[in-house]
Amino acid sequence: MADDQAADVPAIAWLRRRWGRLRQGPTPAELPPRPRIAVVTDSSAALPEEWSDEFERAGCFASVVLPVMAGEEIFTDGEDVDTALGIALATGRTVRTSRPAPGQFERVYRGFATAGFEGIVSLHLSGKLSGTADAARIAAGRVDVPVEVVDSGTAGMALGFAVRSAVETAARGADGAAVRAAALGRLTHADVFFYVPSLEQLRRGGRIGAAASLVGTVLAIKPILCLRDGLIVPLERVRTAARAVPRLRELAVTAARTRRDPAVAVHFFGNRDEAAAFAADMARDLGMQTADVALSPMPAVLAAHTGLGVIAVIVAEGAGGDEAAEG
Numbered sequence: 001m002a003d004d005q006a007a008d009v010p011a012i013a014w015l016r017r018r019w020g021r022l023r024q025g026p027t028p029a030e031l032p033p034r035p036r037i038a039v040v041t042d043s044s045a046a047l048p049e050e051w052s053d054e055f056e057r058a059g060c061f062a063s064v065v066l067p068v069m070a071g072e073e074i075f076t077d078g079e080d081v082d083t084a085l086g087i088a089l090a091t092g093r094t095v096r097t098s099r100p101a102p103g104q105f106e107r108v109y110r111g112f113a114t115a116g117f118e119g120i121v122s123l124h125l126s127g128k129l130s131g132t133a134d135a136a137r138i139a140a141g142r143v144d145v146p147v148e149v150v151d152s153g154t155a156g157m158a159l160g161f162a163v164r165s166a167v168e169t170a171a172r173g174a175d176g177a178a179v180r181a182a183a184l185g186r187l188t189h190a191d192v193f194f195y196v197p198s199l200e201q202l203r204r205g206g207r208i209g210a211a212a213s214l215v216g217t218v219l220a221i222k223p224i225l226c227l228r229d230g231l232i233v234p235l236e237r238v239r240t241a242a243r244a245v246p247r248l249r250e251l252a253v254t255a256a257r258t259r260r261d262p263a264v265a266v267h268f269f270g271n272r273d274e275a276a277a278f279a280a281d282m283a284r285d286l287g288m289q290t291a292d293v294a295l296s297p298m299p300a301v302l303a304a305h306t307g308l309g310v311i312a313v314i315v316a317e318g319a320g321g322d323e324a325a326e327g
Contacts, residue, residue, distance in 0.1 A: 033173025035060035037119050038112040040105070042066050042132050044125035045160040046267055048296045055163075058171040060117070062108045066125070066132060066301040070095045085300050086270050086308060095304045099131030105139035113145035119176040120147040123163055123183055127151040128230035130301075148180055153230040155302060157265035157294060157314040158190040165319055186263075186316055191255045192227040194267075194312035195248045197241060199223065224248055245311060249278060252313040253285045261318035262286065265294035270308040272297075278311055 035058065041047075043065045047055070055061035067074050068081075070088035088095050105122070112120055122140070124133040133151040140147035152159045162183040169182040222244040226235045235251070238244040256262040264282060268275030279293040297303075298310055306312070 035170050036117065036173060037121060037170045037176050037179045038062070038115075038117045039163060039166045039170050039179065040064065040108055040112075040120055040122040040136075041159065041163045042100070042124050042301075043299045044130070044132070044155050044301050045123075045163050046156045046265075046296050046299045046302070047160045047163065048294055051160070051164065055167045058167055060112075060170045061163075061167050062112070064100060064104050064108060066097065066100055066130070066299075068095065068097050068300045068304045081300050085303060089270075089303075089308050097130070097301050097304050100135050102135045102138035102142070105136045106142050109139055109143045109145060109147055113143055117145060120145060121166055121170075121176060121179045121183065122147055122149045123152055123159060123166060124149065125155050125159065125301075126153050126227070126230035128153075129155065129232070146176070148176060150180065150183060151230075152183075152187055154187065154190060154192055154227055156192060156267055156298070156312055157296065158187070158192050158227070158316060160265065160294075160296075161190065161263050161314070161316045162186040168319075186319070188317070190314065190316040191252075192312065192314055193224060193235065193248055193251050193255070194226070194306065194310060195222070195224050195244050196306050197222070197309040198307055224251065245274075245278065248311060248313060249282055249285070252315055253282060255315040256282075256286055259315065259317050263294075263314075263316045263318040264288070264292070265296065265314040267296060267298040267302075267310070267312040267314070269298040269303040269306065269310050271311070275311055278313075282313070 038060045040061075041063050043063060045063065047063070052063065068085060070085065070093050073084070085095065109120055122136045124136055127133045133149055136147075136149045140149055152162060165186045166179050166183040170179045222238045222241050223234050224236045224238060224244060224247060225232055236247065238247050252264070256264055264286070266275050266279040266282070276295060279295050280290045283290045283293045298306060298312065303310065
């Protein structure tokens with residue numbers, strides 16, 4: 001009996017030490033690493049609301065809303081804005097976008113500097129579609145904290161997936177080089193395909209790029225477009241809308257099957273039910289759960305150019321594919 005009690009002494013001592021540590025809270029070594037690098041993006045990343053909430057809880061993320069104007073009204077993002085912008089587009093009002101003021105980024109950067117961050121990685125909409133990255137660079141020159149501005153060369157969740165990898169890497173306490181590399185890894189080979197019922201909004205906004213050759217025949221064809229080298233270019237010409245949407249899905253599914261771990265997102269504006277059905281069909285084709293295909297509205301700054309009825313599909317390499325590639 002005495003031997004048994006003696007054997008229990010080390011265990012009891014360990015429990016007492018453990019209880020004392022629990023009462024005092026975790027030791028510094030047990031605490032999660034504090035983020036050293038902040039991640040900034042803009043509303044063109046089309047992040048689902050739950051992602052934005054999650055990133056903000058990480059404490060190292062901010063997004064700058066890009067302005068949209070209809071007449072004298074200035075819109076930002078949100079449910080009410082989507083309704084107002086939809087009405088403006090449907091009634092033929094002139095809708096336009098503009099480069100954000102550098103001061104918008106400067107305030108965000110200064111906030112992170114004051115909070116003690118060592119640096120910032122700022123990820124933005126293609127510079128060939130917007131002056132957003134230029135505004136961010138101007139702001140970066142006005143602050144003391146190092147800011148690396150990355151022109152993503154893309155938009156929508158092709159940028160959003162990169163932002164997710166950057167935030168997750170930053171939240172683990174990584175340095176700026178690692179955060180930037182995580183973002184670039186998701187941007188590489190990301191595809192953006194989309195269908196718009198009309199090219200008129202793209203033409204008005206001057207964002208039509210190489211697709212300008214299609215304007216003269218817009219009544220005869222329904223173009224499927226893509227982003228290539230940061231510009232909107234035509235991919236295929238389809239005769240009817242009834243054929244265009246299924247063909248869009250075929251192209252996206254083919255692209256996804258070339259990824260070892262595809263990440264897929266679907267954007268829409270004014271046609272949520274159609275987009276939800278499209279996302280469900282894509283998930284079925286790829287053997288994925290419907291919830292695995294991110295569904296998010298086209299942000300106002302992009303919808304102003306694509307117009308109502310757009311369906312866009314983003315196909316990127318998933319984070320798991322990145323890890324496999326690194327291994």
